[in-house]
Amino acid sequence: MLSTMMDFPLTIQHIFRHGRRVHGDSEIVTWTGGEPRRASFTEVADRAERLAAALKRLGVGPGDRVGTLQWNNQEHFEAYLAVPGMGAVVHTLNLRLFPDQLAYVVNHGEDKVVIVDDSLIPVLARVRDRLKTVKRIVVVGTGEASALGEDVLRYDELIGAEAPGFAWPDLDERSAAAMCYTTGTTGDPKGVVYSHRSIFLHTFGVGQGPAIPLTERDRILAIVPMFHALSWGLPYLGWSCGADFVMPGPFLQAEPLARMIASERVTYVSAVPTILNDLLRYAEGHETDLSSLRIVMGGGAAVPRALIERFHEKTGLWIVQGWGMTETSPVAALAWPPRGIRDGEQPEWCAKTGRVFAGVEMRIVDDGGDELPWDGKAVGEIEVRGPWVTGSYYRNPAPERFHDGWLRTGDVGSVDPRGYIQITDRAKDVIKSGGEWISSVEVENHLMGHPDVVEAAVIGVPDPTWDERPLACLVLKEGSERNAEALRGFLCDKVAGWWLPERWAFISEIPRTSVGKFDKKVLRARHANGELEVVELEGSSRTA
Numbered sequence: 001m002l003s004t005m006m007d008f009p010l011t012i013q014h015i016f017r018h019g020r021r022v023h024g025d026s027e028i029v030t031w032t033g034g035e036p037r038r039a040s041f042t043e044v045a046d047r048a049e050r051l052a053a054a055l056k057r058l059g060v061g062p063g064d065r066v067g068t069l070q071w072n073n074q075e076h077f078e079a080y081l082a083v084p085g086m087g088a089v090v091h092t093l094n095l096r097l098f099p100d101q102l103a104y105v106v107n108h109g110e111d112k113v114v115i116v117d118d119s120l121i122p123v124l125a126r127v128r129d130r131l132k133t134v135k136r137i138v139v140v141g142t143g144e145a146s147a148l149g150e151d152v153l154r155y156d157e158l159i160g161a162e163a164p165g166f167a168w169p170d171l172d173e174r175s176a177a178a179m180c181y182t183t184g185t186t187g188d189p190k191g192v193v194y195s196h197r198s199i200f201l202h203t204f205g206v207g208q209g210p211a212i213p214l215t216e217r218d219r220i221l222a223i224v225p226m227f228h229a230l231s232w233g234l235p236y237l238g239w240s241c242g243a244d245f246v247m248p249g250p251f252l253q254a255e256p257l258a259r260m261i262a263s264e265r266v267t268y269v270s271a272v273p274t275i276l277n278d279l280l281r282y283a284e285g286h287e288t289d290l291s292s293l294r295i296v297m298g299g300g301a302a303v304p305r306a307l308i309e310r311f312h313e314k315t316g317l318w319i320v321q322g323w324g325m326t327e328t329s330p331v332a333a334l335a336w337p338p339r340g341i342r343d344g345e346q347p348e349w350c351a352k353t354g355r356v357f358a359g360v361e362m363r364i365v366d367d368g369g370d371e372l373p374w375d376g377k378a379v380g381e382i383e384v385r386g387p388w389v390t391g392s393y394y395r396n397p398a399p400e401r402f403h404d405g406w407l408r409t410g411d412v413g414s415v416d417p418r419g420y421i422q423i424t425d426r427a428k429d430v431i432k433s434g435g436e437w438i439s440s441v442e443v444e445n446h447l448m449g450h451p452d453v454v455e456a457a458v459i460g461v462p463d464p465t466w467d468e469r470p471l472a473c474l475v476l477k478e479g480s481e482r483n484a485e486a487l488r489g490f491l492c493d494k495v496a497g498w499w500l501p502e503r504w505a506f507i508s509e510i511p512r513t514s515v516g517k518f519d520k521k522v523l524r525a526r527h528a529n530g531e532l533e534v535v536e537l538e539g540s541s542r543t544a
Contacts, residue, residue: 009173010200012084020045023242030073030247049166050159051082062087067111069093071249075140084177092227096514103127105181118143173197191394202329202388203236205359216242223271228515229330254282262289272300272516305351306449323354329388332360353421360386376416382409431460446494452480457518471503482506484535505532
C-alpha cells in the first residue's frame, strides 16, 4: 500500500523560496572593518537569482562545478543559494590549503568557474596555470586581478547585467548540490558530494530542539568557514528559520569578533575551541559585552572542560559541544545536558562529545568489527550511517573507510545508554603504551585546566621499553615557569599513574590544520627530526 502524500522534491530551492518569502526582512551583515554592509534576505535572494542567470550565460549547466574561494560574506552566501538552485554544484575551496592541495581539489572536482574574493587573488594566482578545467574566474571586489589572466569577470558587473528573476529548473532531490574535500592528514583530500536531499534533511535535522534550536529572533555570528563542511550547515538552517547572519569575512581575531557580538547583538556563536579560547581570553582582559549571547557551541576538536567552566564564569553560559565530520554533513551529535541533572553537573555533560540525535544511527565496534554495548564503558571505533552520511567519496570508493554499510569515522570512544558519546581519541592518535591505550584527548583536557597552560597537545613518541609514551607539548601563558615536574604533579590525581607523561616540550604555538585543529602529525615529525626541545623527567611514570 502506498501513501497519498505528494512526491515533493526535497531541494535547496524549497529552502530558498521559504526564506525569501517568509523571512524577507531578515538580514545578512558583512563585516568590513568599517561600516558593515547590510542586505535583507529579499535583496540577497534577488542577487542570487541574477547570479544563477549569469552563470547560466557563462555556460554553467546541470552538474557543473562552481568553485568558491571566499571568506564568509554576503556574496558567498549568494553562491550557496544560486549554484545548487540552478542545478550546478557549489564546490567550496579551502583558502588555507597548500598550493599543491588547492590545485588538486580544483582539478579533481573539475571546477568550470571559480568565484574568488579579491583579497584572495594571490592564493588563486599561485595555481592558476595548473587549473585544467577552469574556464572563467569571477572576482568579488575591485582589487587588482591581472595575476589571474585575461578571463577575469567582476562579480557585481556580471550579476548587474542580468534582468530580475530566474526560471529555476526542476531538480531531482538526489542530484548533487555541493561538494567539500576533507582535510585528511594522510594522502590526497577526499571529495564528499552532498545531495539536495541530504542537505534538506540535515537542515531540518539540526533544527530540532535537541540540536540547534534557532528562530528568527536569533542573530548568528558565522565564524565556522563556509568552506569547512558547509559552515556546519548554518547557512541553510539560518535561512530557513529567518535568523539574521553576521558574516565576519577575514576578521576572525578575538578583538573584532568581540566587537561584532557587542554591536550586532549576536545570540548564537559556534566555533572551534581555539577561537572560543581566544575570545574568552580577550574578554577576560578587556571590557567586553557578551550579554546578548544565548547559545555557544564548540566543535571540530574536543572542547576542554576548563574552557567550558571559565566561559560559564564569564558569561553564565555553558559551551555545548558538537561532533561531526565533513562526511556527516557535518553535525551528528550535540552535548546538551539531559533532564534531571543536579546543579553543577552541567560541565560534565557539556564536555561530552555529543548526544546522537534523530537522523543519524551510531554504533561502536571492536577490532574484529563486532558491535559493542552502549554501556559507557566499552571502547571501540565509532561508525555511523544515515540520510546525510556519505556512502563513498567522489571518484574514490575508499572501501577501507566503510564497513557493512556504515562509515568508519576513525574516532575511538564509548557511548552510554542515553546516546552520549565520549571520544577518547582519534584512532591514529591513540597512544599504545605497553599494550594499553592512553587517551591523548583526556590528558590534554586536564592539562588545559592548569592556570598557566594556554594550549596542550599530547602525542605518542617511541619508547624502548613501552613502545610508545606520551609527550606533552604545551603553550604557556607569558611569564609562566616551565616546570614539567609541577605540571606532572598537577595531573597526578586526574589520570592513571601510568598515563603521566615523563616527556615535556614547551613551544610557542601548536601547529594547526587548515580548519584550526591541532596538527599532531606536524608535532610528531618535529619530534622525529629532533626539532623539539624535550624535557625528560627521571623515572618512568609507566611503572606507577
